[in-house]
Amino acid sequence: MRWFRFVAFILIAAILQASLLNIIALPPLNIKPNILLIFLVFFAIHFNTTEAIITSFAIGFAADISIGAAMGSQTISYGLFGTALAYLHRVITIRSMPSQALAIFITGCLVGVLTHFLALLKGQSTISNIYTAILGIALYSAIIGPFFFLPAAWFMSIKTHRFGRH
Amino acid sequence: MARMRNKARVPKHNKTVLGSLSRPMLFTWCMLAGLILLFAPQNFTNDLQFAFARLFRWPLTIGKNISLYTRARQPTTDTKFEREPQYRNYIANLEQELREKQRILEKLTKLRSRFYALENAGLIMADIMKYTLNGTQNELTINRGRDDGLAKGQFVLGDNSIIGTITDVSPRTSNVRLFTDPASKIAVRIGNLNVDSLMQGRGNDGAKVLLLPAKYKVSAGDKVMARKTPGFLDAPMIIGTVTSCKRDDQRPIIWDITVKPVCDIEKLKSVTVIIMNPQG
Numbered sequence: 001m002r003w004f005r006f007v008a009f010i011l012i013a014a015i016l017q018a019s020l021l022n023i024i025a026l027p028p029l030n031i032k033p034n035i036l037l038i039f040l041v042f043f044a045i046h047f048n049t050t051e052a053i054i055t056s057f058a059i060g061f062a063a064d065i066s067i068g069a070a071m072g073s074q075t076i077s078y079g080l081f082g083t084a085l086a087y088l089h090r091v092i093t094i095r096s097m098p099s100q101a102l103a104i105f106i107t108g109c110l111v112g113v114l115t116h117f118l119a120l121l122k123g124q125s126t127i128s129n130i131y132t133a134i135l136g137i138a139l140y141s142a143i144i145g146p147f148f149f150l151p152a153a154w155f156m157s158i159k160t161h162r163f164g165r166h
Numbered sequence: 167m168a169r170m171r172n173k174a175r176v177p178k179h180n181k182t183v184l185g186s187l188s189r190p191m192l193f194t195w196c197m198l199a200g201l202i203l204l205f206a207p208q209n210f211t212n213d214l215q216f217a218f219a220r221l222f223r224w225p226l227t228i229g230k231n232i233s234l235y236t237r238a239r240q241p242t243t244d245t246k247f248e249r250e251p252q253y254r255n256y257i258a259n260l261e262q263e264l265r266e267k268q269r270i271l272e273k274l275t276k277l278r279s280r281f282y283a284l285e286n287a288g289l290i291m292a293d294i295m296k297y298t299l300n301g302t303q304n305e306l307t308i309n310r311g312r313d314d315g316l317a318k319g320q321f322v323l324g325d326n327s328i329i330g331t332i333t334d335v336s337p338r339t340s341n342v343r344l345f346t347d348p349a350s351k352i353a354v355r356i357g358n359l360n361v362d363s364l365m366q367g368r369g370n371d372g373a374k375v376l377l378l379p380a381k382y383k384v385s386a387g388d389k390v391m392a393r394k395t396p397g398f399l400d401a402p403m404i405i406g407t408v409t410s411c412k413r414d415d416q417r418p419i420i421w422d423i424t425v426k427p428v429c430d431i432e433k434l435k436s437v438t439v440i441i442m443n444p445q446g
Binding site for chain 2: 011015016018019020021049050053054060064065070071073076122
């Protein structure tokens with residue numbers, strides 16, 4: 001793992017998430033794809049478990065400081081489900097685009113729900129229609145997510161076809 | 167055998183060296199860090215978010231501007247945009263109302279800071295709806311009433327001076343009896359004299375101070391102050407100036423003092439009502 005490259009990559013993703021991605025946001029709930037979620041799945045299925053744990057929590061922290069309202073909620077959610085996905089990847093291969101999309105969708109839903117409950121635990125209110133928003137973001141991310149995997153693999157200098165379960 | 171083959175596939179750069187830290191321990195430490203962040207004071211966590219926003223202000227601003235520009239260029243075919251002119255007019259009216267309120271607020275704030283007597287008072291600005299200025303009646307009708315907290319007896323200011331008191335209130339309007347009205351009687355003090363006197367209106371843009379013994383030194387130009395009245399006025403405020411002072415023709419032991427207002431009431435467009443014990 002090239003860690004400096006990873007930090008730069010996540011910073012760019014966080015900045016894009018907080019600014020430029022509004023272009024493709026869908027009204028009326030302003031639903032936009034969550035590229036940090038997409039990259040969470042990417043790192044969980046393309047790197048070994050130890051690295052996946054670190055990258056999951058790091059991406060969660062990036063989500064917290066860039067788009068999060070209740071600090072810590074996304075660090076925990078991303079870390080927990082990123083790690084779970086990395087362990088799951090040891091027994092189930094997630095290689096084809098549909099399976100990657102499904103992984104993004106399920107992870108997005110779980111991360112969204114847990115983040116929502118942790119925010120409530122912290123006493124912070126969330127938007128109305130939260131579950132519609134969570135589903136919308138997960139679905140939108142799942143549709144476009146697999147197309148981000150190739151440029152991400154190029155940026156991280158990895159050859160995706162060489163990775164299997166480990 | 168299959169496991170060995172899988173192991174062989176792992177690229178060299180994928181091996182992360184973390185000393186003796188096992189995966190469960192790593193996960194536990196990261197989770198602990200997340201929990202600390204979750205339960206850390208809001209001030210601290212806000213600082214982290216602000217630091218990110220400050221540090222990457224430039225790319226964030228560019229990204230947001232690009233997205234705003236793109237969204238602004240999108241065609242507005244949605245049916246809700248058909249009502250855009252209505253919303254635009256509504257916003258224009260609201261903006262105008264806001265400006266008017268700000269103007270009033272600014273005026274009242276200046277007034278309050280100028281006079282310590284008004285520090286704890288509620289001040290209500292009112293526009294003058296009607297002037298009744300003749301020899302027998304000197305009154306104003308203003309566009310504030312009981313609903314705004316106005317009550318009988320409250321003092322009314324015009325150009326930073328007392329001009330009269332509230333005599334009648336309805337829910338939305340009130341009558342102000344000017345101190346020049348023949349029915350008006352207000353307790354006053356002249357200049358530096360430590361004597362209270364009664365001032366009665368004369369109906370011709372002036373008033374007379376009654377029964378002030380001639381032993382007191384009074385001269386034209388002296389300021390006349392409305393006396394402090396608990397519940398209505400916490401400190402004396404100017405009401406007029408002495409324009410003439412001579413011995414009374416019939417009773418030479420008392421003064422015949424004429425007082426004129428210190429503001430041009432006919433030119434006033436709005437007044438301020440002093441509410442000494444504002445509710446809520």
